[in-house]
Amino acid sequence: MLILLASICATVGIVSHLAMNNYLSAQLDSGLQEAAARSFGPKGPPPNASASPSEPLTGSQPDPLDTRGQRPGTLVALFSDDADIASAVVQTDGTAVALSTADLLLVGQVDPAGGPKELELSSGHYRLQASTAITRDGEVLVTGLSTTERDSILDSLLLATTSVSLAGLGLIGLIGTIMIRRSLRPLDELSAVATTVSTLPLESGEAAIHVRIPPMASEPGTEIGEVGVAFNNMLDHLTRAFAARHASEVKVRQFVADASHELRTPLTSIRGYTELVLLSETLTPSGSAALHRVDSESRRMSALVEDLLLLARLDEGQRGEATSVDLTDLLMETTQDSKVAAQDHGWSLQLPQEPVLVMAVESELRQIIINLLSNAAKHTAAGTHIQVGLAAAQGLATLSVEDNGAGIPQEFLRQIFTRFSRADAARTSNGGNSSGLGLAIVDALAQANHGTIKVTSIPGRTCFMLQLPTV
Known part of the structure; x- marks a missing residue:
């Protein structure tokens, strides 16, 4: 909106400046014609006239350098074929002074057929016009008027137009910003409600949405x-x-x-x-x-x-009581049991030197570890190496179960923790009696104990990683 208004203001300013310039220039041209007529009339010898040596002026002859009645700043110059030149510039006190040689060279270049021309002389900027209509044969009369008054008016017009335009644009921008922000404020309310809804846990459970758009932003009619x-x-x-x-x-x-x-x-x-x-x-x-x-x-x-x-x-939230559990001891016991149950697999255990304590339900943690270990043994071929590790850093205990089996298909990883999900076709199933609930139980128990379970798998490396907050 501001760009459009600025374009309109610029257009109005340019058109106004051109119109005013044409109008004032036309007035100067009319003044030039009047000055030429006055300067070449039968008025008798002027007090400070300079006569041409070829033909002395008399009282009945026209005197082109008669500056009586001319406005201050009027320039008059007469050029003849015999190179005689007479010139005068009317001063503010009514006297006249001759043009300098450099100014005469510039003034002499004004073409009578070319119309008015503007030049920068030593005494200022002038609008000049050459004429041969009222002179004798072989003579050219050049009259000029200073453009100082016209330029001053144009500068004042430019300053006023620019000032008013900038002030108007600033005021319109301020008022427009306030009005637009006020009118679009309901969108901020809508955005805030949408952001709140996007953060609600709607995946499962009693997913109630209690936020609504306030009445001021939900009035019909707009x-x-x-x-x-x-x-x-x-x-x-x-x-x-x-x-x-x-x-x-x-x-x-x-x-x-x-x-x-x-x-x-x-x-x-x-x-x-x-x-x-x-x-x-x-x-x-x-x-x-x-x-x-x-x-x-x-x-x-x-x-x-x-x-x-x-x-x-x-x-239903029916769980046991959370206590301080040493993951180191629990992992040693469950891994030893898994070694006995799956003797055709290779097993290794890496534990930290210090105990790793977490606040959780011990039976649930035991169930998580048993399910992860049995899942690794059940779905990999005999001879697969299973590495069990435990580490603690930055307030988190990280338990990992890694094997070098065939891996899990990438498309199945997205649903591996959902109930009754099975991908036995990708990994060797010993017995085919998997129910698809083992990893779903692991995920549910991990969440119940404020932990997370993740899995990464490529051919030759599958790793389940459980993280729990330490005590």
């Missing part, structure tokens, strides 16, 4: 107000959708918890009766193999039910 109304309607719709999603999740979790709890009793009975039959009855080889298969699958199903119950308890 463009910004309509945006505010639409934004509030969108937030209301999202709140209802999140509430419905949360209610559905609660129902599903409650069903899983109830179903898992109810399945524990029949599974325990199946395992008990299977063991009883295997111990007390004489069976055929095929019957014995079938019952052993029933016992194996019932144990696998019991483990799955226990995992589901653990996740359900975590979703």
